[in-house]
Amino acid sequence: MPSAKPRIAYNFRGVTMPTASHPAIRRLKRQGHSPSIHGNKLWKSSFLLIDYLNKHRPEHAARVMDAGCGWGIGGIWCAKALGSEVTSVDADDGVFPFLEASAELNGVNTTALCKRFEKITTAELKAYDMLIAADVCFWDELIAPVSNLINRAVRAGVKKIVIADPERSPFFEVADRAIDRHCGELLDWRTHNPVSASGALLVIENA
Numbered sequence: 001m002p003s004a005k006p007r008i009a010y011n012f013r014g015v016t017m018p019t020a021s022h023p024a025i026r027r028l029k030r031q032g033h034s035p036s037i038h039g040n041k042l043w044k045s046s047f048l049l050i051d052y053l054n055k056h057r058p059e060h061a062a063r064v065m066d067a068g069c070g071w072g073i074g075g076i077w078c079a080k081a082l083g084s085e086v087t088s089v090d091a092d093d094g095v096f097p098f099l100e101a102s103a104e105l106n107g108v109n110t111t112a113l114c115k116r117f118e119k120i121t122t123a124e125l126k127a128y129d130m131l132i133a134a135d136v137c138f139w140d141e142l143i144a145p146v147s148n149l150i151n152r153a154v155r156a157g158v159k160k161i162v163i164a165d166p167e168r169s170p171f172f173e174v175a176d177r178a179i180d181r182h183c184g185e186l187l188d189w190r191t192h193n194p195v196s197a198s199g200a201l202l203v204i205e206n207a
């Protein structure tokens, strides 16, 4: 019996999410592109983030920052579904060819910015309505940078902050701090179709 062909993409809430088997992704890997800080695939938290935003369409989303974007699908969904102008930020410039390929598959553009969370200033954040992130609290060393980024975003007047996570322990530390300091809300979230994903969302309304 012939073996089943590997899936090359998911169509999820209006975006095309390529897998590692997608020809555009395979081409980049053959060319030697290789992200180095875990931005080597689309992480499942992106499904949680997109599903939440699809169900709770943000009122203010003209300018969106996707922090720790990896292949950038959260921001790409905002550009496609909400018409947002998106800046896709990552410390690793090795993710950007994958971001560009994913954006092209979806017929949108986002602006790539190579920057660490620690270097994103309050003044810079003033230009944004919404800050999103998926699976960016995967080491204890990321607790302070992500918490401080949230603090600066709130201070800058970013109206909504949404961070999705597969429930890694550093994320809960970030969430606890944000709940205390900014009245953030922690939501359990899961998706079933076409992909099963579960985790939590930290949502801060700063209107």
Ligand SMILES: C[S@@+](CC[C@H](N)C(=O)[O-])C[C@H]1O[C@@H](n2cnc3c(N)ncnc32)[C@H](O)[C@@H]1O
Residues within 6 Å of the ligand: 036, 037, 038, 039, 040, 041, 042, 043, 044, 045, 046, 067, 068, 069, 070, 071, 072, 089, 090, 091, 092, 095, 115, 116, 117, 118, 133, 134, 135, 136, 138, 145
């Ligand atoms: C687990 S991946 C998640 C990628 C993407 N958000 C997703 O859900 O598919 C984490 C991403 O955060 C980026 N990252 C890690 N530490 C960072 C930092 N200090 N500043 C900015 N980006 C960082 C990595 O390069 C990587 O692309």
